[in-house]
Amino acid sequence: MSSLSLTDKLAILADAAKYDASCASSGGKKRDSRDGKGLGSTSGGMGICHAYAPDGRCISLLKLLLTNSCIFDCHYCINRASSNVRRARFTAAEVVKLTLDFYRRNCIEGLFLSSGIIHSPDYTMEQIVEVARALREDHDFRGYIHLKTIPDADPALIEAAGRHADRVSINVELPTVSGLRRLAPDKSQDRIEGAMGAMRGAIADGHDARRRYRSAPDFAPAGQSTQMIVGADAATDREIVARASTLYERFDLRRVYYSAFSPIPDASAVLPLRRPPLMREHRLYQSDWLLRYYGFSPQEVGAAADPATGMLPLDIDPKLAWALRFRESFPVDLNRAPRELLLRIPGLGVRAVDAILSARRLRQLRLEDVARMTVSLRKLRPFIVTADWRPVALTDRSDLRSMLAPKPAQLELFAA
Amino acid sequence: MHRVCLDAPDDFEGWRTQARRLAQAGVPPEAVVWQVGDAPGDLFGVEAQALPPARGRPFTVPKPFVTLAEQALLHSDPQRFALLYALLLKVAANPALLGDRADPLLRRVETMASTVRRDIHKMHAFLRFREVEEGGQPRFIAWYEPEHHILRANAGFFVDRFAAMRWSILTPQGTLHWDGETLTEGPPARREEAPKGDPVEAAWQTYYSAIFNPARLMTGAMLKEMPRKYWKNMPETALVPGLIADARRRELAMIAQAPQVPRVTRHAPPQDRGAALRLLREEAAECQRCGLCSQATQTVFGEGPEDAAIMVVGEQPGDQEDLAGRPFIGPAGALFDRALAQAGVPRDRLYVTNAVKHFKFEQRGKHRLHARPNVGEIDACRWWLDQERAILRPRLVLAMGKTALRALTGQNISIGQEAGQGLMLADGTPCRLTVHPSHLLRLPSQAEAEQGFKRYVEDLRGALVGLDQDSAEGLEAATDHLQGMS
Ligand code: SF4
Numbered sequence: 001m002s003s004l005s006l007t008d009k010l011a012i013l014a015d016a017a018k019y020d021a022s023c024a025s026s027g028g029k030k031r032d033s034r035d036g037k038g039l040g041s042t043s044g045g046m047g048i049c050h051a052y053a054p055d056g057r058c059i060s061l062l063k064l065l066l067t068n069s070c071i072f073d074c075h076y077c078i079n080r081a082s083s084n085v086r087r088a089r090f091t092a093a094e095v096v097k098l099t100l101d102f103y104r105r106n107c108i109e110g111l112f113l114s115s116g117i118i119h120s121p122d123y124t125m126e127q128i129v130e131v132a133r134a135l136r137e138d139h140d141f142r143g144y145i146h147l148k149t150i151p152d153a154d155p156a157l158i159e160a161a162g163r164h165a166d167r168v169s170i171n172v173e174l175p176t177v178s179g180l181r182r183l184a185p186d187k188s189q190d191r192i193e194g195a196m197g198a199m200r201g202a203i204a205d206g207h208d209a210r211r212r213y214r215s216a217p218d219f220a221p222a223g224q225s226t227q228m229i230v231g232a233d234a235a236t237d238r239e240i241v242a243r244a245s246t247l248y249e250r251f252d253l254r255r256v257y258y259s260a261f262s263p264i265p266d267a268s269a270v271l272p273l274r275r276p277p278l279m280r281e282h283r284l285y286q287s288d289w290l291l292r293y294y295g296f297s298p299q300e301v302g303a304a305a306d307p308a309t310g311m312l313p314l315d316i317d318p319k320l321a322w323a324l325r326f327r328e329s330f331p332v333d334l335n336r337a338p339r340e341l342l343l344r345i346p347g348l349g350v351r352a353v354d355a356i357l358s359a360r361r362l363r364q365l366r367l368e369d370v371a372r373m374t375v376s377l378r379k380l381r382p383f384i385v386t387a388d389w390r391p392v393a394l395t396d397r398s399d400l401r402s403m404l405a406p407k408p409a410q411l412e413l414f415a416a
Numbered sequence: 417m418h419r420v421c422l423d424a425p426d427d428f429e430g431w432r433t434q435a436r437r438l439a440q441a442g443v444p445p446e447a448v449v450w451q452v453g454d455a456p457g458d459l460f461g462v463e464a465q466a467l468p469p470a471r472g473r474p475f476t477v478p479k480p481f482v483t484l485a486e487q488a489l490l491h492s493d494p495q496r497f498a499l500l501y502a503l504l505l506k507v508a509a510n511p512a513l514l515g516d517r518a519d520p521l522l523r524r525v526e527t528m529a530s531t532v533r534r535d536i537h538k539m540h541a542f543l544r545f546r547e548v549e550e551g552g553q554p555r556f557i558a559w560y561e562p563e564h565h566i567l568r569a570n571a572g573f574f575v576d577r578f579a580a581m582r583w584s585i586l587t588p589q590g591t592l593h594w595d596g597e598t599l600t601e602g603p604p605a606r607r608e609e610a611p612k613g614d615p616v617e618a619a620w621q622t623y624y625s626a627i628f629n630p631a632r633l634m635t636g637a638m639l640k641e642m643p644r645k646y647w648k649n650m651p652e653t654a655l656v657p658g659l660i661a662d663a664r665r666r667e668l669a670m671i672a673q674a675p676q677v678p679r680v681t682r683h684a685p686p687q688d689r690g691a692a693l694r695l696l697r698e699e700a701a702e703c704q705r706c707g708l709c710s711q712a713t714q715t716v717f718g719e720g721p722e723d724a725a726i727m728v729v730g731e732q733p734g735d736q737e738d739l740a741g742r743p744f745i746g747p748a749g750a751l752f753d754r755a756l757a758q759a760g761v762p763r764d765r766l767y768v769t770n771a772v773k774h775f776k777f778e779q780r781g782k783h784r785l786h787a788r789p790n791v792g793e794i795d796a797c798r799w800w801l802d803q804e805r806a807i808l809r810p811r812l813v814l815a816m817g818k819t820a821l822r823a824l825t826g827q828n829i830s831i832g833q834e835a836g837q838g839l840m841l842a843d844g845t846p847c848r849l850t851v852h853p854s855h856l857l858r859l860p861s862q863a864e865a866e867q868g869f870k871r872y873v874e875d876l877r878g879a880l881v882g883l884d885q886d887s888a889e890g891l892e893a894a895t896d897h898l899q900g901m902s
Contacts, residue, residue, distance in 0.1 A: 007622050014626035032576035036596065041577040048541045049641065051652055053628040054659050056637025063627060101616045102623075104556060104581060105545045178702045182695040234799050236705050260632075278632060308706050308792020355517035362516045369518035 004088055010098065012088040016068040016079055017114060021227055021259040025060045025109035025144040028166040028222030038140030040103060040110070042166065047144065048109050061112040061146060062102055066090055066127055070116030074173070074184040076232045076261060079116045089118075092130040099135060103143055110144030110166075111135070117150060125153035125161070132164035146222075151187075151195035158195070162202055167222035167254070170195050172247065175240045179233025196251040199224050203252070223254040230281055232261035236310030237280070238302040241287050245298035248291070258284045283312045290318060293350055294343045315405045320346040323383060324401055333385040334365050346404075347379040379404055419449045422497070425589075426565040427452070428489050432482075435501050439508060440475055450497035480514055481507050487529035490536075490565045499525055535564045540573055542646045545583060546614040556583040559610035560649055567592065571599055586610050617651045624652040628659055630666035689722035692807045696800075700773060706796035708774035708789070713738045718769025718804050725883060727767045727810035729801065729820040731852050735784050738775035743768050748854040755853070755869065759876035767808055771823035772797045786854075789819060791828075798823050805845070813845055814879045817852030850875035 004012075025047030032041035049058035067089035068079040078085055099111045113131055117124050128147055135141040147165040149158050162168055170192060174180045177189050199220075206219025226247060230240065244256040260281040287304075290296040304322035305312050313321050323330060323346045332341050334356055342353045355373045359365060364387040371377045382391045382400060418438065422430040431450075438448060485500050493499075503525050507513050516522060545556035556578070562570075567585070571592050574585065578594070585592045586605035593600045638656075647653035697717045703709055716733035719742060736746035744752055756763050772793055777784040789797075801823050805813070815821045821829050824841055838848045850872060859865045 007619055010619060011622050011626045014623050018627050018629045033579045034576050036579040039578070039580055041573075048537070050541050051624065051650065052638040052642040053624065054635055054638050054656055054663065055629050055632040056634035057629075057632075058641065059624070059627065062623065098619065102620060104578070105547070105614065105616060105620070106543055106558070106578075107620050176699075176702070178699040182699050234699060234703055234705055236796075239704070278634070306792060308790065309796040310705055311796075358515040359518045362512055363518065365518065372520065372523050373517050 006094060006098075009088040009090055009094070010064075012086055013065045013068060013090060014063065016065045016085070016116075017063045017112075019078065019259060020063060020112075020114060021257040023058060023060050023063055023112060024255070025146070025166075026222070027254055028144070029218065031142045033140075033142050038142045039100065040141055040143035042109070042142070042144050050107055050109065060109045061144060062099055062108045062110070063112045064090070064095060064098075064114070066092075066095065066113060066115035066124075066131070067118055068116050069118050071119075072117055072184070072186040074186065076174075076183050076229055092127060092134060095131045096134045096139065099143075100139060100141070103141075108143075110141075110146070112146040112148075114148035115150075121150045121152035122154050122157060125150050125157040129157055129160045129164065132161065136164050144222075149195065149199070151191045155198060158199065159202060162199070162206070162220040163217055165220055167225060168199060168220045169225045169227065170199065171227045172196075172243075173227075173229060174233050175228050175230070175235035175243045176233050179235065183232055193251075196224065196226070196247075196253075200251045224251065225253055225255040225257060226251075227257040227259055229261050230258045230284060236305070237284060237287070237312040238305045238310035240284060241291070241301045242298050244288065245291055256288065258288075279314045280312075283314065283318055287312060287318045290322075294319070295340055296322070316401070317346070319344070320379075320404060322346075324404075330383045331385045331391050332383060334370060335360050335385075335387060345380065345383045347376060347383075348374065417447055417449060418443060419451065420497075422450065422452050424565075425452050425492075426490050426568055428486050431489060431497055431500070432485075435504055436475055438501065439505055445498060445502040445505060448498065448501060450501070475508065477504065477507050478511050478514055484514075484525060484529050487532045488525045490532045490569060491528040492564045493528060496528060499528075532564050532566065535562060536566050536570055538646060539566060539570050542642075542650055543574075543585065544650060545578075546611040547616070548611050550582075553582065556581050557611055558583070558585045558649075559605075559607055560585060560587050562587060562589070563645070565589065568601070575599060613651075621652055621655055625655055625659060630659075630663035633660065633663040633667075635660060689807050693718075693722050693804070696803055696807065700800050703773070703797075703800070705799065706774075706793045708772070708776050708793055711777070712774035714741045715773050716741055716743050716770065716775070717773060717800075718767055719743055720767030720769075721765065722767075722808060724765060724767035724808065725811045726765070726814060726879060727769065727805065727808055727812070728814045728816065729824060730768070730770045730816050731819040731854070732770050732772040732786075732789055733775045734786055734854075735775065735777070738784075743770055747857060748852070751853040751856060751869075755873045755876055758873045759880070761876055761880055767804075767810065769801065769804055771801060771820045773800055791822070794819055794822050795826070798826070805843075810845065812879060812883050813841065813847040814876075815847055815849050817855065820852070821849060848875070848879045850879075 025042070026045065028042060028044065030042060030044030033039055047060050049060050051059040053059060065079070067087070068085065069087045069089060070077070070079045070081055073081045077083075095111070095113065099108070102108045103110070111131070113128055115124050115128055128149075132145050132147055135145065144167075145165045146167040146169065147161045149161050149168050149170055151170055158168075172189075172192055173184055173187060180187060180189055203220050203223060206216070209216035210218070228240070228243075235243070240258075247253055247256055258281050260278050287301045290301050291298060300322065301318060302310075304318045304325060312318050316324075323344065329341075329344065332345055334342070339353060339357060342348060342356060343350070348356075352374045356365065356370070359369065359373065363369070366388045367377065367381075367386050370380065370384070370386060374380060381389070382404075384391070420434045420438075422434075424430075481504070485504070488500060489496055499521070503521050506519075506521065513519060513522060517526070539560060539562055543558050543560045545558045547554050547556055549555070567587055567590055574583070574592070575594060580596065581594075582596050583594050586607075586609055588604050588606075591602035591605050593602060642653075647656075700715045700717050703715055709715070712733075716737050718727075720727075730744060730748075730752075733743060734746045734748065737743055737749070743749070753763060756766075772789040774797075775784075776787045776789050776793070778787050779785075813824060815824055818828075818830070821827075824847060825839075829839075838846055841847050851868070853872070856865060856868045856872060859868050
């Protein structure tokens with residue numbers, strides 16, 4: 001292993017991290033290094049995507065595994081003990097150097113470090129924490145750090161991780177307990193959720209302390225997130241949305257990431273070999289938005305799914321699916337309806353709704369006014385009433401879905 | 417006609433002072449020509465008039481307008497000064513206009529401002545420094561080509577972030593230099609003045625190719641956020657065409673590399689199909705993918721050796737199967753056994769399963785009458801069948817009845833005339849069709865029942881023959897058949 005060059009290791013350990021969906025450097029606190037001492041800054045709100053990969057995903061953080069060796073044997077994971085992949089391992093100092101080198105060239109916002117489990121959960125966690133400690137203390141690094149924590153590690157180590165990191169995450173891995181049992185025999189939902197609960201407590205304590213003493217150290221100011229793998233167990237979209245919303249509530253999560261299960265080299269025979277259901281992943285992210293920004297309840301999102309299969313349609317977005325199922329809620333009068341109802345109109349985003357609310361204080365909105373504030377009037381028309389427009393009753397239109405859905409040919413691209 | 421000269425393309429203070437003065441004097445927008453520096457005079461051959469003296473009327477506009485104007489003024493559109501001045505007059509007359517996002521002029525200015533914000537953001541993101549040595553110390557130099565006049569507006573961001581470094585940003589419009597303490601501006605630069613490369617860049621390119629998942633190629637999504645116009649100054653984008661061209665090959669390689677003998681076996685070895693099936697069966701026991709689970713007693717999962725060459729797919733468990741938790745043990749199962757015996761196919765060499773794994777029924781008094789699963793239920797349950805097939809990888813699948821065929825193909829194919837025939841499933845597995853044994857139980861006359869049973873036995877025997885056939889020939893026939901059907 002020692003014969004591998006740093007670049008060889010980088011190739012192996014970045015490749016091993018590519019299945020992880022989370023990458024964002026958002027949330028948290030604004031920092032800079034204008035005092036001329038440290039290196040780096042964070043913008044506080046939105047993170048910066050420094051590049052995009054041909055898979056459409058943003059590159060914001062240097063996403064690495066400390067090592068891809070693992071004593072666990074999770075079937076969905078390329079790094080599991082029984083896999084034949086090439087193994088490599090960084091030293092803490094090597095990860096620190098790469099992070100600083102890339103950061104100084106403005107290639108990244110910071111580091112996202114995860115790891116296979118070697119020796120023991122504690123040993124592994126110590127190594128992860130050491131990277132963050134060295135960056136923060138030895139190099140006064142003020143960029144973003146996201147650490148993946150290991151549920152079984154000593155709470156003192158988790159605590160140290162939270163002190164150095166902007167964000168911490170613990171993966172729930174799979175939406176169902178039975179899926180977890182089948183595909184990750186070494187992991188247990190109780191332990192994972194226990195760790196998430198403890199982390200929630202620590203973050204809350206950190207906020208409290210900051211409120212009382214300004215000098216108290218920050219504790220994971222960007223909160224905690226989690227990831228679950230979609231498509232490797234039998235969970236339906238309806239179950240996944242319900243599970244995500246419970247996780248948001250119970251653990252005060254900032255984000256739930258979905259990672260479409262991807263065919264991996266040297267796959268375990270327990271798994272089917274298929275392309276990842278990317279469109280499904282996309283629809284789940286859209287439904288996540290409905291929960292977090294559009295005021296939908298998990299039950300309502302669930303109602304957008306097919307009653308028999310529990311799956312969200314792939315050809316149209318979940319908001320449109322909901323609208324088509326609850327046609328009696330439409331059309332909505334843009335000049336009168338409250339914000340909550342405007343947010344339910346398919347094709348209207350939060351920004352367009354705000355624009356409508358402020359504009360209608362000054363004038364009666366007509367279709368041409370709406371056209372200037374939104375992207376596509378075509379999709380909107382059946383659902384809205386304006387000063388000069390009233391659609392025919394939706395219930396009369398049996399062809400509405402086909403009118404609004406994109407041509408099936410475009411879907412081929414995403415077919416699972 | 418009044419002519420106003422501004423110091424620089426991003427001279428907001430200059431514009432603000434002059435615009436205020438013009439507005440106070442009541443000069444209409446069409447009577448002003450705005451220019452930057454000493455642009456050619458005599459525009460449109462009109463003599464420039466001196467600016468009218470300020471009349472000192474108090475003059476205020478809401479704060480959001482100032483913010484908006486500051487951003488929009490950085491746009492490269494030469495009309496921006498005039499548009500902003502026109503908007504200033506409108507807003508001064510009616511401050512509420514700022515809330516009216518349907519107003520065409522406001523909309524246009526807002527679009528300019530948001531374009532500028534995007535350009536600013538992209539410069540934060542896509543600018544790359546290269547390291548050079550200068551007097552024994554590192555210095556970081558970037559070449560960047562912003563689309564709008566954002567260089568000065570962006571200085572603060574880079575000072576905040578890289579205060580401890582010494583750096584320069586070179587652009588065709590001007591340059592910024594930071595020496596660790598002060599920021600200085602310089603004249604426009606040429607690309608040749610920037611360093612050509614940097615040793616860390618190769619490592620960055622390695623990272624960029626490794627983090628890309630070829631199984632998820634989505635070029636459109638990438639181009640939306642990182643349009644080609646930004647590529648020329650980013651070292652990693654040179655790799656994109658190659659990565660795209662190679663993606664399919666890499667994905668197939670990922671799949672082809674699939675099951676090898678595992679290196680370590682600590683748990684139930686994952687290559688052990690029996691273990692995989694057992695775990696899958698346990699998971700299925702908790703399935704709630706459709707409504708049928710709530711009424712049925714239990715999940716009835718498939719049964720048979722994990723190395724079975726033939727997988728038989730029926731419709732759905734019945735009353736007795738539901739109670740016992742095993743497939744094909746009721747009246748239809750008995751008929752199936754009889755037919756197998758006549759065809760000479762040993763049942764214990766088959767893997768037998770159902771398309772839908774829960775019993776669906778209507779309660780009539782004490783009796784539970786079998787009800788047909790609908791398409792939604794079949795499609796929901798298909799997940800399990802797909803998993804079973806993926807683990808077993810049978811050499812032949814025998815579909816009994818329309819429901820089984822729907823579950824295997826996702827399509828509605830009528831089975832009547834096709835019985836005894838074959839087709840090829842999406843993954844290349846040959847599939848033969850026959851009727852479901854319960855169909856034979858429902859035939860009205862004795863004669864028909866006998867006739868049907870005979871054919872059924874033939875179909876089962878045919879499956880065995882199909883298995884023994886030269887596989888190439890078998891596949892060919894199956895493909896022909898599939899084409900004939902579509
Ligand atoms: S019928 Fe199939 S999909 Fe529906 S609950 Fe039962 S096992 Fe799940």
